[in-house]
Amino acid sequence: MRKFLPQFLKPEALQRYMGIMDHIAQRHFADDWENKHQVANVHSLCKKYTFWLACRLFMSVEDPDHVAIFAAGKASATQDILSQMLLTSDEDGKFMNELDIADKILGLLLGGYDTASIACSLIVKFLAELPHIYDQVYKKQMEIANSKAKSELLNWEDIQKLKYSWNIACEVMRMAPPLQGAFREAITDFIFNGFSIPKGWKLYWSANSTHKNPEYFPEPEKFDPSRFEGKGPAPYTYVPFGGGPRMCPGKEYARLEILVFMHNLVKRFKWEKVIPSERIIVDPLPMPEKGLPVRLYPHNV
Numbered sequence: 001m002r003k004f005l006p007q008f009l010k011p012e013a014l015q016r017y018m019g020i021m022d023h024i025a026q027r028h029f030a031d032d033w034e035n036k037h038q039v040a041n042v043h044s045l046c047k048k049y050t051f052w053l054a055c056r057l058f059m060s061v062e063d064p065d066h067v068a069i070f071a072a073g074k075a076s077a078t079q080d081i082l083s084q085m086l087l088t089s090d091e092d093g094k095f096m097n098e099l100d101i102a103d104k105i106l107g108l109l110l111g112g113y114d115t116a117s118i119a120c121s122l123i124v125k126f127l128a129e130l131p132h133i134y135d136q137v138y139k140k141q142m143e144i145a146n147s148k149a150k151s152e153l154l155n156w157e158d159i160q161k162l163k164y165s166w167n168i169a170c171e172v173m174r175m176a177p178p179l180q181g182a183f184r185e186a187i188t189d190f191i192f193n194g195f196s197i198p199k200g201w202k203l204y205w206s207a208n209s210t211h212k213n214p215e216y217f218p219e220p221e222k223f224d225p226s227r228f229e230g231k232g233p234a235p236y237t238y239v240p241f242g243g244g245p246r247m248c249p250g251k252e253y254a255r256l257e258i259l260v261f262m263h264n265l266v267k268r269f270k271w272e273k274v275i276p277s278e279r280i281i282v283d284p285l286p287m288p289e290k291g292l293p294v295r296l297y298p299h300n301v
């Protein structure tokens, strides 16, 4: 998985999917958000959005003819990530076998859609609670929206201009990391903070407590996106996507789908929480207890 995935998910490879992402986001908002006063479950809509994107971008499942195209050997290496896997050989000219490909595609579908949908839901929650931050995001997003013709889709250059929105997403994932941490096995004896850890022990690294360390994040409970300006946090102090050799290979893909979601949401609506004190539960991923119902206020555009 590790050897192959990064080449399918690197920025150069993802650039060509930008327009498709925006197109799907537009259809998602037209189907499930527009012309409504209220959305009963933001969290399940975010899941629907990230799953739709994953199905389209990883496998072109939207296209009813795609199986026939694969079967006839006419897939193009640029149409989706599955096609790239089928048509890309390694340096010795060897292709990936079908089981390997199925395993990787399933890994992508599962790894990709839950975490990113949580990030999207939590962004909706924080922006509802922080109107001054919402106003800044709206201003920046409208600069992009106003620079484009009505039917023009977002492109790679637009996304690079959304630095402020990405800082907001980063601060949301600092306060509430979608993946709280993961297990490791000690491969050698070592001492950590005065504790002796023997080889073979199972360890749990926690994004949540790492992100709340006041030494690196002063006033850790304060929502402060300026932490991500300039060089941003010191290495390994901010780890929503993990770190080191097993770091999430989907980070760039997630950045794009989250920014496309924010763009399409913020340019259409302002919103408020229906349950102001709704809690976030962790089971085992964080999510709004009641699904985050919101009242929508469309912008007059």
Ligand code: HEM
Binding pocket: 001, 002, 009, 107, 108, 109, 111, 112, 113, 115, 116, 119, 177, 178, 179, 182, 183, 239, 240, 241, 242, 243, 245, 246, 247, 248, 249, 250, 251, 253, 254
């Ligand atoms: C906001 C969204 C996401 C977050 C917060 C996130 C977080 C993480 C973290 C923390 C890990 C490392 C776990 C560890 O150290 O053991 C991980 C691994 C992984 N992620 Fe993500 N992820 C996100 C989105 C995605 C997306 C969109 C994809 C696919 C396109 C993806 C695919 C994977 C895969 C395949 C692994 C396993 C890598 C390995 O075991 O070597 N993730 N993710």
